[in-house]
Structures are given as structure tokens and as C-alpha cells.
Amino acid sequence: MKKLLIFAGLIALAGSALAQDAMMGIVVKPDALTWKDSPTLPKGAQFATILGDPAKAEMVVQRVKFPPNYQIPPHTHPFVEIATVISGTYGTGEGEKLEKKGELLKAGSLYTHPAKHPHYAWTGNEEAIVQIQYIGPAGIDYINPADDPRKKTQ
Numbered sequence: 001m002k003k004l005l006i007f008a009g010l011i012a013l014a015g016s017a018l019a020q021d022a023m024m025g026i027v028v029k030p031d032a033l034t035w036k037d038s039p040t041l042p043k044g045a046q047f048a049t050i051l052g053d054p055a056k057a058e059m060v061v062q063r064v065k066f067p068p069n070y071q072i073p074p075h076t077h078p079f080v081e082i083a084t085v086i087s088g089t090y091g092t093g094e095g096e097k098l099e100k101k102g103e104l105l106k107a108g109s110l111y112t113h114p115a116k117h118p119h120y121a122w123t124g125n126e127e128a129i130v131q132i133q134y135i136g137p138a139g140i141d142y143i144n145p146a147d148d149p150r151k152k153t154q
Helices: 002-023
Strands: 046-051 059-066 071-076 081-087 090-094 110-113 119-123 128-135
Antiparallel strands (some): 046 059, 059 128, 071 119, 081 128, 090 119
């Protein structure tokens, strides 16, 4: 039994090392990003996936570009969200009602939201780019289903 546990531990360590090696040496430059319209956010937002596959249970890094004076209605994610404001100004708040309370975060600011915790966001008078990191798979659930752009007819 002891040998089996040691063997299982060694396999786990080897798998972890291989996963780390797969991420070594990745360089992504801003002008190489491919921006796509976001089907899960209100019209106007675009995203670029930098690392990982949002459909899989793995580390994902994405950048999201928001137009000026943009709002994301209250929603939740199944994952912990860790985000850094890359450019522009970006506000985020917690709760089931968008209130635009608090200061707009400037470039370099970092914020987090726990999994399944209602929150919302808005931008200032300029475009904002935010880098979001999470462990997939991706997901978003709007507090008010009528806010979900996937359910709106075009």
C-alpha cells in the first residue's frame, strides 16, 4: 500500500511538471491578439484568449476590450475571477443591482470576485482593456435572465 501511494505521488508530480513545461516560453504581444465579439456580454465587448481553452478545466487568461460608457449587468461566474485593468478606467461592484458605486479603477489595478458571487461592471469615458484569469470552464449567469445577450433575438 505504501509503495502504491509513493508511486501515485510520483505520477502526480510528473504530470504537474509536464503541465508547467507546456506553459514555459509563451510570449504574447498586444499587436498579435485576435479580438472577437463576445457572445456572452452586451454588444460592444470584444475578447482575446491569450492562454488556455475556456471550454476546458484549465487555466485561462483572456483580455476583454470594453467601449466607453459600457455596462455589464449583474451576473455570476462558476469560477474565481482575477482581473487586472490594462488600460482605461473600469468600475466593478458587488450585488444584484448595478449601482456604479465606488471609484473607477485605473490601469495596473487588480480586483477579484469569488465564484458564484453577484457582481457588475462599467467603464468610464474611454475604452478599457481588462485581463481576466480563471480556471475553466468559462461560464456566466445573469441575475436577470433578460440581460443575457444569448437569449435576445436579433
